[in-house]
Amino acid sequence: MTLLAHGVGSRTDLPIPIGFALYGAGAAILASFAVLLLFWRTPHLGGPDSGRPVPAGLQRTLDAGGVRRALQLVALLLAAFVVVAALAGPEETSRNLGPWVLFVTFWVGLVPASLLLGPVWRVANPLRLLHRLLRRWGPDAPGAARLPALGLWPAAGALLVFVWLELVYPDRSEPLTVAVFLLAYAVVQLGLALWFGEGWFAAGDGFEAYSTLIARLSPWGRRSDGRLVLRNPLAGALATPAQPGLGALVMVLLGSTAFDGLTRTTWWQTGPGAANDWFSGTVGLLASIALVSGLYVVGTRLSGRLAGQEERIQPARYAATVIPIALGYTVAHYFSLLMLDGQTTWILLSNPFGADGVDLFGTYGNRVDLTAVSADLIALVQVGAIITGHVVGVVLAHERALLSARRARASDQLPLVLVMVVFTLGGLGLLFGF
């Protein structure tokens, strides 16, 4: 259909100026070695029990079952409304609320929401509410015992399906596609939750796992005794449990965002992706994820070998340190989409069913202002996000290495840091458009 990659949108970003790309690359390399050679030599960040507890009353309110059910009910009503609007609203994507809410407001908006407020989708996940209602009549979670062994692999699979829909499926922007996807996703997830029990959502709902992953870098955390704390986001990220599939989840995010960037380059559009069909897209998406995964596994295993540690456990051990890099990629690629084309949601909300003369909030006649954020600011945010993600990732990897061996040598960490540099230079290269 068209060459623009992600779900919906009327524009893509300009290539970043060459100066930005070069300064960014230099800064990333310099920062990496500064962290390795000059930073602390003993573990420095707080552990999983660090942080300042929030007032007990606040925690009681936030953790109250009633509050969660209420939030889940609100989310459920909104989701149902979006499905109905997608099915009964105008047929044209430009006038239908569904695609804009799913691909921009929800999917992209989940990132800042989780980064600021914590794992919001775990709290407000409407499927959890439906599951509570349905489980009385369903089987008594016969698969619950097998769930821990699956780790986050199911969530990585669910996210892979979603990013394929978002970036590859040719009819991704059709309102009908959005409605069918949302309904099918709910049915499949609920079925699996009835089989595996309520714990399924944390392990297998891609959106919840995504929100929880991003929230690892939020100031909100939970001590091992369950107390809600405010703490250094870096300590929160390092406290991420090393579940099976955590690395896969991060790699799906990193690889798919890289692929989104790749599809915007002239090289892809005139070369491997020229056919612009589902086949080239599927191959490109899987190849991107395989490439970043391969680099990551080689980097971590090599670092482990140098440090004389068991190689097999290294990819899982360092998976959390790549979260900031994946987040940096995400911000760099979707910031402008949320700020510019994201305005469409608020315009269409005034008349979700396209009825004549309806203008609930007085915004229906508005036009998306594609100059609301200047091209310079977009480029600055893009490079800033990539570099910040890189620096935080290298710092986390450094701390993680010190935690695994008190006398960890800086040189042992070099392979992983080099892989991170490759991710970052690759990310800048994609923004520059090669």
Add this chain to the structure above:
Amino acid sequence: MTIRPARLPRALAASALALALPLTGCAGTDEGTASDTTTSPTSSSATAAGDPEPTAEPAQEPGQRLEVTVAGGQLSGDTGRVPVPVGEQVTLVITSDVADEAHVHGYDLTADLQPGTPAQLTFDATIPGVFEVELHDAGTVLLTLQVS
């Protein structure tokens, strides 16, 4: 992605085309001067009102003139990624051998294409970014404007 205005049913479009043919045949006689053979640009659906109003004044034609021809599904002319300085006036001239509608994304401008008749869109490139110019029915991307 796609911002996809409602399409005319093909039968309807074809009959409209049959009616239009004699007229365009006349206009086609002086094809050398693009000014006479242009179909006036039409802004799309509800989001029409806005600053990059197309001005159909081919007489002066300053700025950048871009021409694309579609024949048998093949593109020729100024295809690919075309850099345009911000603020420059752009004149797009699109000639297709089948009836279709051209759409400049972001600027949200559309032009009806009649077979063999060049359609012209003139606008000021005031919005920075990368924007596709696409054929709605065929789904072909004619060119990509890189306004910076």
